[in-house]
Amino acid sequence: xxxxxxxxxxxxxxxxxxxxxxxxxxxxxxxxxxxxxxxxxxxxxxxxxxxxxxxxxxxxxxxxxxxxxxxxxxxxxxxxxxxxxxxxxxxxxxxxxxxxxxxxxxxxxxxxxxxxxxxxxxxxxxxxxxxxxxxxxxxxxxxxxxxxxxxxxxxxxxxxxxxxxxxxxxxxxxxxxxxxxxxxxxxxxxxxxxxxxxxxxxxxxxxxxxxxxxxxxxxxxxxxxxxxxxxxxxxxxxxxxxxxxxxxxxxxxxxxxxxxxxxxxxxxxxxxxxxxxxxxxxxxxxxxxxxxxxxxxxxxxxxxxxxxxxxxxxxxxxxxxxxxxxxxxxxxxxxxxxxxxxxxxxxxxxxxxxxxxxxxxxxxxxxxxxxxxxxxxxxxxxxxxxxxxxxxxxxxxxxxxxxxxxxxxxxxxxxxxxxxxxxxxxxxxxxxxxxxxxxxxxxx
Ligand code: XUL
Ligand code: CO
Numbered sequence: 448x449x450x451x452x453x454x455x456x457x458x459x460x461x462x463x464x465x466x467x468x469x470x471x472x473x474x475x476x477x478x479x480x481x482x483x484x485x486x487x488x489x490x491x492x493x494x495x496x497x498x499x500x501x502x503x504x505x506x507x508x509x510x511x512x513x514x515x516x517x518x519x520x521x522x523x524x525x526x527x528x529x530x531x532x533x534x535x536x537x538x539x540x541x542x543x544x545x546x547x548x549x550x551x552x553x554x555x556x557x558x559x560x561x562x563x564x565x566x567x568x569x570x571x572x573x574x575x576x577x578x579x580x581x582x583x584x585x586x587x588x589x590x591x592x593x594x595x596x597x598x599x600x601x602x603x604x605x606x607x608x609x610x611x612x613x614x615x616x617x618x619x620x621x622x623x624x625x626x627x628x629x630x631x632x633x634x635x636x637x638x639x640x641x642x643x644x645x646x647x648x649x650x651x652x653x654x655x656x657x658x659x660x661x662x663x664x665x666x667x668x669x670x671x672x673x674x675x676x677x678x679x680x681x682x683x684x685x686x687x688x689x690x691x692x693x694x695x696x697x698x699x700x701x702x703x704x705x706x707x708x709x710x711x712x713x714x715x716x717x718x719x720x721x722x723x724x725x726x727x728x729x730x731x732x733x734x735x736x737x738x739x740x741x742x743x744x745x746x747x748x749x750x751x752x753x754x755x756x757x758x759x760x761x762x763x764x765x766x767x768x769x770x771x772x773x774x775x776x777x778x779x780x781x782x783x784x785x786x787x788x789x790x791x792x793x794x795x796x797x798x799x800x801x802x803x804x805x806x807x808x809x810x811x812x813x814x815x816x817x818x819x820x821x822x823x824x825x826x827x828x829x830x831x832x833x834x835x836x837x838x839x840x841x842x843x844x845x846x847x848x849x850x851x852x853x854x855x856x857x858x859x860x861x862x863x864x865x866x867x868x869x870x871x872x873x874x875x876x877x878x879x880x881x882x883x884x885x886x887x888x889x890x891x
Contacts, residue, residue, distance in 0.1 A: 448517040450534040455800040456542050460807060465891065473807060476814035478544070483776060483821040490817055492633075492785025493810055494547035494588040496746075497554040499759065499791045500802055501536045513794050525557035529572050537579040543806055547588035549636075549787050552623040553596060562615070566622050573626040580630065588634060588785045589680065589716075589744065590627030592619045595640025595688065605662035606642045606655035606693065613658060617665055624666065628675040633783045634744055635675070636716050637666065638682035643689030659693060660707030667712045678783045680716040680743040683732070685725040687757050696725040697735040704741075714743030718789055719771070720757050723750040730770040737778030744784025745771075747813060761790040761809040766887050768816035769823075776820050786813050818890045819883075828882055832875070 456471060463472035478488035504512030504519050512519075518528070518535040533555065540548060556572035559565040580586065594604035594616050602608055604616035620637075627635050642659055644650040663681075670679060681704075683694045694700050697715060704710045715736050722732040736742040749760045749767070762768055775781060788809050792801050823829060839845050844861070847853045853861075861867075 449531065450538050452518065452535045453538055453542055453799055456803055459542050459544050471803060473811055475811040482817055483825065487814055487817065488546060490780060491813055492547055492588060492781065493545050494549050494785050494787040495540060495545050495806065496787055496789045497536060497548055497550040499789065501532050502554045503791065505794045507794060513797055515797050515799055526568060529556055530575060533575055533579060537583055537585065539802065540585045541583050543803065545585065547586045547785055549589050551591050551593040552619065553593040558597065562618065569622055569626055573629060576630055587627065587630045587632040588787055589636045590623055590632050591636040591638065592623040594619065600641055603641045605659045613662065617662065620666060621669060624669060624675065625673060628673055632677050634678045634680050636680045636682055638684065639692055639694045641689055642694065643692035645690050656693060663707065663709055663713065667709065678743050679713045681713055682716040682718060682746065684718065684721040696727060697732045701739045701741060715741045716744045716746060718746035718748065719762065720748045720750040720759055724757060729767065730774045733771050733774040737774060742778055744781065745786050746789035747786045747809060748788065748790035759789060759791040761788065761805045762812045763808060765812055765815045765819065766883060768812055769819040769883065769887060772816045772820035773823055776824050819886045822890055823886050829879065
């Protein structure tokens with residue numbers, strides 16, 4: 448079967464405004480609308496994830512594929528299949544009007560019979576991608592190497608007990624980083640697929656961390672050698688597939704980068720569902736990354752409050768997203784990063800057109816959230832209260848403490864001589880949450 452694959456969608460998806468009842472239109476995502484001095488398109492830099500949307504047929508641990516994905520039909524020559532899959536993907540990107548996509552090397556090209564053949568396949572498919580990108584204007588937000596699917600990576604890639612596996616992973620990353628560079632990728636992502644452990648009884652944790660640090664240095668050195676000016680991003684995740692992943696959350700990765708002297712070279716790709724798995728709100732992870740100067744990009748999806756695994760739903764909560772966008776805007780916005788829909792359809796969403804509904808909903812949720820966040824920031828509703836709350840730190844006492852001019856003894860003398868009695872002040876949390884709700888409902 449060949450393109451067109453999405454015959455139910457004949458026109459590109461257009462912005463029709465919040466009042467539209469056309470299910471195949473954007474109600475909030477208006478790419479050229481200027482928000483806080485920047486086009487919506489440039490704030491959000493939406494991206495489709497090749498793996499979930501084009502390389503997955505709906506299989507899960509309990510059952511076979513369910514989704515109508517003719518480009519994945521088995522029996523075909525793997526390279527012919529890869530080309531057909533790419534045609535389907537770009538037809539979708541064009542019709543959706545999305546600016547970017549993201550891939551793993553093994554999503555766009557099959558693994559060959561040897562490493563050499565895998566590289567040849569990858570380069571051939573990168574040529575095909577370059578043609579599609581040229582024709583459509585769709586850019587590459589990031590590339591990444593799949594270092595977790597093949598059995599050779601069962602005990603990890605960089606953190607494998609066998610240096611032969613480390614070398615294989617390094618070779619695979621070299622090839623994928625160069626392809627990402629050739630395709631003008633804005634970032635290169637490393638998600639530690641199986642960089643973690645199942646049991647300490649067979650694991651040398653210290654050694655594995657040193658291996659991971661070395662691996663990252665090799666990637667950074669190579670990035671400079673080839674002149675790739677995109678960002679290298681680590682994607683934190685606390686567990687799944689391994690019981691304990693080393694890149695647990697933003698704080699853990701920050702400490703790791705400091706320990707291995709990589710803070711100036713690597714930033715973070717924050718995934719919403721990974722944040723919630725780590726027991727954090729997405730906006731906490733964003734704020735922690737901003738505070739450390741590490742905000743890179745976002746994998747936009749949603750978890751499920753009652754399911755403790757990576758369910759990768761398309762985002763639907765404007766309120767949750769608004770809190771994340773608010774922290775992103777406070778941090779100055781995304782630069783090389785974007786919003787990649789690392790999100791899966793539900794297994795019963797069989798039709799090809801469900802892929803459109805999922806992305807339209809996700810893009811509208813994030814766009815609506817951007818408007819909410821930008822208005823809350825412009826109105827200063829939280830910033831004024833925050834400045835007021837911390838104002839003491841701008842006074843003589845606060846400045847003296849932070850400058851290191853006051854010892855414990857000094858502070859003891861200060862409190863006892865003045866007989867101070869600081870009084871608690873309301874944090875007004877409920878009032879502030881009501882304000883968020885108001886913006887969510889009033890923004891236009
Ligand atoms: C896995 C995950 C990956 C990375 C890329 O949970 O999020 O898809 O985004 O390897
Ligand atoms: Co992800």
